[in-house]
Amino acid sequence: MAHSPELDALWDDFHRVVNMTSAELADWLRVRDSGQTAEPLPDQAGPPLGQHVLAILQKRRMDVTDDDVRVMREVVDTVGDLVDMEEEPEAEDTRRRHQLMSMGHDPLKP
Template sequence: MVREKRVDAEVDVLWDDFHAQVNVPSAQLRQWLLTRGSGEESFGPNPDLDLPEPGRQILQVLTKRKVDLTPEDIEVMRDAVDRIESLMDAKPPRGNADDEWRHSLLDLGHDPLVER
């Protein structure tokens, strides 16, 4: 008999919020993080381990199925949603291009230029 792992209703809502806020595909996020992390110091033998945080953790969650989430993954998702919402609330005035603001969002897997 195969048992299906049940997902808490709160985690269900968080999963949907996380995937709505993290609107950058995982391959694009990985490429962005590799670019961000490749400053003056080079990567070690395994570049994935050297990806900037919390982007690396977000990327790991994106590779999982909902039923495979750990408590740590749930915390990463909650933190990412909170950080993205806070940054979106701090959006610079229209017409003021703020690359650092957008880069901070991209580090979390959210591109404010992508329409929903």
């Protein structure tokens, strides 16, 4: 995919809101799915969106696809809707935190 100022800005926004490393996200997706009936394969754990975020984290900017761009926009918009970056996170809001963590954003992480 060709570089553009818009893509560069989206890449930066995506990496700003996705504050978990690929290793942290992979571990979280495995833990999240481990309570289900069968342990998923490590590379298939978690929701499809979380898996796609993980795949993007492992890519270089020049290697993103149109589908990656769509997912990056979705994550930036969704995290932006669910989190006020200036607001103090609330530890007791577990369901929302888990939803965000499945997209690579831990609201309790500094």
